[in-house]
Amino acid sequence: MPPAPLLRSGKSNRTTDSPISYFIKKAIETPGLISFAAGLVDEGSLPVDDVRVAAAEILADPLTGRAALQYGSTQGLPELREQVLQLVCTADGVKPADVNLTAADVCITTGSQQLLYLLGEVLFDPGDIVITEAPSYFVFHSLLVSHGTKVLTVPMDAAGMRVDELEALLERLRRSGDLARVRGIYTVDYFQNPTGLTLAVERRKRLVELARRFSTDHRIIVLEDAAYRELRFTGGDLPSVKRFDTTNEFVVYTGTFSKPCAPGLKTGYAILPPDLMAPILHLKGSHDFGSANLSQHIAARLIASGAYARHAEELRAVYRHKRDVMLNALGAEFADFPAASWTVPDGGFYVWLTLDGIDTGPNGPLVPAALEAGVLYVPGEFGHVPDESGSSPSNECRLCFGVATTEQVTEGIRRLRKACAAVSASKGAKKVPAGV
Template structure:
């Protein structure tokens, strides 16, 4: 007789497997597949030599080696926190003092994902409201689902989240008496996962102004996820939303060494208001009482060295080339396909493809035809949250050019077009309004 079931916590029973597991499994089952699904980084340009040299430098010094192999503090290595603060403030064109920040406002985390998790833990009770872009980073949505939080969404255009729509939404919530439940606005404001779009400077200012204005009886926080910021390959960097939070009150800024350096280091960081920091540190204390020391020591030395800047520059070239190859392949293959349109990212590694009238969902004929043709993508529906009627838009696709080689990118888009051709005659599906 099987044992009686164990009794899950409320949070565990609300937590489901990430949709990405399905796609990783498919890629493992079909090694010939070109995968545009998983958001992995380019393999060939991982900084093996730079990390080897840095680790050797640390471990060849007895005292430095001991420090790197010992437990560290919950908040993270001071040298790395100082380095991170410099990195972000230099990018924003300010001094830490201009924006009321010191290294005490920085926390090192086990990837930026841990920060998202910890912030979720300190902020959300069931039925609390979180506002996100539509679409948004689906792993964050899964996290919100396990908290039982209500996700309300704001549409995007070429300049990122529509702040006029955000204002209208906040206004509606105030009038319906639900504003007290709004805890945070989440934005992936640089080359967003999944659309590749960025928030314009004007809207960054407006975002901060809006949360300030609507924080009447409690503070609404902005969770600014800048994971892809350093991977810009065209145009000038944009100041962060954090840059406009000059008293360090409203914005939690998080980013990571995973994208511009190596996800294997699993080292991320966050800059946040002191009271939020206190709550995060209490929780991180019982979570892991500090992220891996060795990774932090490597990230600290590496990010302060010229090798880091050289590597980031090289990476930008690698991803620019892959983006160009993907855009060219889309233009060639979908030239005769007016239903197709796509974004042109200025950085990061995602292109968002819209196929008007074609169901792109996990169980759709297109997904089956794509697998048959040998290409894998993430259905756009994974990035959306169902509206009141339970509908999500189902005619979009996230294409990641992070890990595929340029040759695979060209071949994968050819296969995707072949899959679309195999569907000719398929009926237009109803697409829910976001």
């Protein structure tokens, strides 16, 4: 007799594997494959010596060692929360009091991904609406689907999210009676994952103004995902969206130590409106009773010693060089391919490549052709929400230069060009030279 069926929750049934999992698996299983897929950090620059010194100093003193090895609080190490507050406010050119913030508004999380999930648990019910950029961070899209949330999108241009289009969408939702379902607006505003684009400063202020204006019978929260902020390598820093939320009501600011320091610390943080902190902590306590305490002590020691700032500066040089290598390779390999265009990011890990006339989607011909050539990318289709007809753009690629070496970046772009030539030739189109 077969066993009785296992009954799963609605949320479990709505939760599927991330689309990136297949590509990570392929990268691991295929020797010699150059991966521009997963957004991993540069391995050669991981701060092994700095972390070893910080950990040794903490553990050399029985008092600090025992404190680091004991349970911490759900909200996080007070010293680190104060440091996070100062880091963000200093970058924004304000004092915490200027924007109605204290360390009590900071929560330390197990990476920024945990905060994204917790916020969904606190704010979103099935049928609620969240507005994102198009394209946007596809892992967050999957999380929203898990919560049963409907995702609506607004387009981007070179200056990031089109806030005029956002305003028009909010107006349409108001007229249709659906504004009451809008719970949040999500933006990756620095060197966006996946496009590498950055939200212009004038749009940051306008974003807060729109959230405030359309919060008529309930508050619409802006979720600012600033994971890549500290990896700017061209131009000056821009104030955060949170900077313009001077009453600390409308914006949740999330950051992480994974990208500018070490993902193995698995430590992120959020700055929250006061009335969101308690429900977030209630749920977080059910998850973990507090994120890894030793990692928090190490992060705090790195900041206090100046090692964190020095390492971030070194990383900016590393990623600037890798970006330049990728852009130069694209220019060289795709110079005679007029259907190709790409973004020029001022920071972060990503270049967004558009290939008009070539299907770059997960079921299109370029994925297998690229694998055959020995290179892997993320189909841009993953970053989009299908329209009412079920279609989405299928001529875009996300290229990550984070983990690949400079030699691999150059060779990987050459292989991608070869794959594009093979696809063009197989379509019966005029054969595109594969380059050298």
